[in-house]
Amino acid sequence: MLKHLSFTSSNKKMISQAEENYLKAIYKINEREGKSANTNAISAAMNTTAASVTDMLKRLADKDFIHYEKYKGVTLTTEGSRTATALVRKHRIWEVFLCDKLGYSWDECHDLAEQLEHIQSPDLIDRLDTFLGKPKFDPHGDPIPDRDGNYAKRQQVRLDEMLIGDRGVMVGVHEHSSAFLQHLDRVGLVLAVQVEVLEVFDFDKSVKIRLNGLQELLISNKVSENVFIKIA
Amino acid sequence: MLKHLSFTSSNKKMISQAEENYLKAIYKINEREGKSANTNAISAAMNTTAASVTDMLKRLADKDFIHYEKYKGVTLTTEGSRTATALVRKHRIWEVFLCDKLGYSWDECHDLAEQLEHIQSPDLIDRLDTFLGKPKFDPHGDPIPDRDGNYAKRQQVRLDEMLIGDRGVMVGVHEHSSAFLQHLDRVGLVLAVQVEVLEVFDFDKSVKIRLNGLQELLISNKVSENVFIKIA
DNA sequence: ATTTTTTTTTAGACAAGTCTAAAAATTGTT
DNA sequence: AACAATTTTTAGACTTGTCTAAAAAAAAAT
Structure with a gap:
């Protein structure tokens, strides 16, 4: 039964x-x-x-x-959409918990959140949300829906759409694979870092950028088209 | 498959x-x-x-x-026992999290922990354990096994086994139902409270006790046989 | 030592969620 | 428009975990 x-x-x-x-x-x-x-x-x-x-x-x-x-x-349907959004909310809140409180990296937290998002208790997720300070974004920069399923769309562009001289802040990723996220960690292109476009190479669509006004970095198109920037 | x-x-x-x-x-x-x-x-x-x-x-x-x-x-079997102990460990650590961090009461946390104990990740539970300060007991006073499944048995007696003049500290419960735990909350017989036995009534096996050296309380046998005290 | 009662197991069924292989419907190509 | 290719659905089967009803085994009572 x-x-x-x-x-x-x-x-x-x-x-x-x-x-x-x-x-x-x-x-x-x-x-x-x-x-x-x-x-x-x-x-x-x-x-x-x-x-x-x-x-x-x-x-x-x-x-x-x-x-x-x-x-x-x-x-x-409306109900299906509501259910799916609630799942996304749970997933992203658990990801914040795993990263902020338990020290997981942004490439590790996804798989665990896949399990945790199925825990049945609307109250639990609201308390967890409060405990974490009602975050608006998860560790990958993806927005967290509120209890009613609403979330603000970020004002963002893909890094490969930016022009020379454009500045902004890294706010998210499109691709979520471990390999990609670990690569971003290694080159220092992580959430909240300041980005300024120095050069764009037409040949292979790679871009040279400056991070936090300091080190310069050459980024391939495969990377740049998967990184979201909020223009300053 | x-x-x-x-x-x-x-x-x-x-x-x-x-x-x-x-x-x-x-x-x-x-x-x-x-x-x-x-x-x-x-x-x-x-x-x-x-x-x-x-x-x-x-x-x-x-x-x-x-x-x-x-x-x-x-x-x-040895393996079955190992698995069961690991489940108990997970259950009790999650209970500590729910009570200490999310503000659940000791009668609410059990049902949620029943779900959370099935999350599959030995690493997660160890990190959670560390995050919570490696607690030795859960919110009901039950001991938390370590990673190898070992836990210290408390030196405890049931409140109904104590004699006049005996003193001790409330360290756990036998019965875990919501109704019972809520009743204990109401009368003030909660974890870590000091207990001194003032009188024992043979007629109905009820006992008069003093809590924290202050208020006196008459406790029925149904309650006293489900409360564990660590003798001072 | 039999009979009765209780406990446990077997037998057969069902829903959820998955699969492979084959049929049907849709889409693309000439 | 007819044929070929792709996509989707149907048909039939399997496992897990559950059930009810009946049979078998063990325990208790006379």
């Missing part, structure tokens, strides 16, 4: 960890692509087969978390 | 949340009763049927977590 689900006793609609993970994946694809998520995209994101995705989409549609029409891809 | 288990990628033996909960229940029964746990006792503790317990015992025996012989009850 559904004893193995996350919830044990609640009047809210039951939702399993697997269902939550699918909702989050759909939410991200919807956001990133700006359109309905198709089966293959979801199976790629979730590391499952297309068949499994179809099964899950039926379940999620039954529970009114998604709008689903065969062969047409899916979008989230 | 076992994607829905807690673990996703690890060389350690896979163990599901349900399996963990059974191990913990068996561990507690073994400890409390001082003998092998029988099927009915486990089904009562887990709120499942005897049939479900039998199924699970077979699985746990296959994985070498328990010694199981039909109709004979079960005990934990």
